[in-house]
Amino acid sequence: MAATSTSKMSSVALVVAVIIGCALKSQTLFHHLANYYHPLIGLAPFVTPEDKYGFKLNQVQSVDLRGQVALVTGANSGIGFELSKMLASQGAYVTMACRNPQRCFSAADRIRKEVPSASVSPLILDLGSLSKTNRAARTFLQNNERLDILFLNAGIVGPFELSDDGIEHVFQVNLISHHLLYRILEPLLQVSEHAKVVSTSSVAGKVWVPYGSVESYVPPTIEGLNEWNPTGMRVAERLLLYGRSKLAQILWTKYLTRRLGNDSTIHVNAFHPGAVHTALTTTKGVAKWVPRIAQRATIQMLGYLLWSSSLGALTGLYLATQAVVEKNIRGAYFHPQTIEVVNPYSLDETAQNNVWELCEIAVEKFLAQKELK
Numbered sequence: 001m002a003a004t005s006t007s008k009m010s011s012v013a014l015v016v017a018v019i020i021g022c023a024l025k026s027q028t029l030f031h032h033l034a035n036y037y038h039p040l041i042g043l044a045p046f047v048t049p050e051d052k053y054g055f056k057l058n059q060v061q062s063v064d065l066r067g068q069v070a071l072v073t074g075a076n077s078g079i080g081f082e083l084s085k086m087l088a089s090q091g092a093y094v095t096m097a098c099r100n101p102q103r104c105f106s107a108a109d110r111i112r113k114e115v116p117s118a119s120v121s122p123l124i125l126d127l128g129s130l131s132k133t134n135r136a137a138r139t140f141l142q143n144n145e146r147l148d149i150l151f152l153n154a155g156i157v158g159p160f161e162l163s164d165d166g167i168e169h170v171f172q173v174n175l176i177s178h179h180l181l182y183r184i185l186e187p188l189l190q191v192s193e194h195a196k197v198v199s200t201s202s203v204a205g206k207v208w209v210p211y212g213s214v215e216s217y218v219p220p221t222i223e224g225l226n227e228w229n230p231t232g233m234r235v236a237e238r239l240l241l242y243g244r245s246k247l248a249q250i251l252w253t254k255y256l257t258r259r260l261g262n263d264s265t266i267h268v269n270a271f272h273p274g275a276v277h278t279a280l281t282t283t284k285g286v287a288k289w290v291p292r293i294a295q296r297a298t299i300q301m302l303g304y305l306l307w308s309s310s311l312g313a314l315t316g317l318y319l320a321t322q323a324v325v326e327k328n329i330r331g332a333y334f335h336p337q338t339i340e341v342v343n344p345y346s347l348d349e350t351a352q353n354n355v356w357e358l359c360e361i362a363v364e365k366f367l368a369q370k371e372l373k
Helices: 002-024 028-036 057-062 078-089 101-114 130-143 169-191 222-227 234-260 292-305 309-318 349-367
Strands: 069-073 093-098 119-124 149-152 195-200 266-271 333-335
Touching: 057 309, 069 078, 069 169, 078 093, 078 101, 078 119, 078 149, 078 309, 093 101, 101 119, 119 130, 130 169, 130 349, 149 169, 169 195, 169 234, 169 266, 169 349, 195 234, 222 349, 234 266, 234 349, 309 333
Parallel strands: 069 093, 069 149, 093 119, 149 195, 195 266, 266 333
Antiparallel strands: none
16 A cells, blocks of 8 residues: 555656646746746746846856945855855855854854855854843944844744743744844944845745735734734644744835935845755655655756755845945845845835834833843
């Protein structure tokens, strides 16, 4: 019975692979679909014609970031690691903020080996705790006179649970702790001639959002936030919680842009890196019962279909360049590769206000502190 089941699964995988392979020979179909369904824009290379790229990998070398001071959260792997390496390779002084000390130091060492001229330093930052986030932020504040680039990149997907601070955990890590980090470091950003704040958001903020009132989905109180507990399958719960946090990041971006005003020297934007080929798509992420030949075929196919980590980070890097200043890009949301997309849910100003008010309430006691304790 097990052999028969495996055989059937292998046959299905083969058929799907053949269908996708045939479809990819006519990528124009996917390009047209993306024109009608915006969440598909930039999702993966096969739905993104290269002539639509606003910024390409070979242009990275022309970006001059010498002397710029940057901080990247979630910097030890994936998009955060690639952003840190790109920033450092172009001359920026990069602080790599990560939760795990060993992985943080290891990632910094790896960049130094790959980019001998790199200036990178680790900072231990646990976004799951507001007190630990406060401590890390104030440590950076004391040790730096200016901050030119701030990447609010770290993020998690998880089930509904409350953090030690009594806040829904995914929302806290993905947004509220980043809000605290920004608020503490805002004086350093104001010193910069042209500062850039970039949030790594996701198309999940559009496709994994339930129909109904956005205001009720993102309420202005901690109690309201914690009351919203999606029921049903565990996977659906995780996706909806993640989608809420990712929409909230864009709402936060737009509120902060309004708060700062059009004459501010701080440019705040967000981006979706697309579907990226990461460690999750290696053999470690494939079920053990899948035949080895099917594993290899799946990994090879995903490597062709999805963005590499460096290409996934490319739009984020663009939002940290001088082009943002020259084009006066503010409060915008981009998909790969630097294609601006409008998430209609993010245009709700009441929801924007709710997100900011919620974040302020959550961190007010830490903002009242005048120094590191």
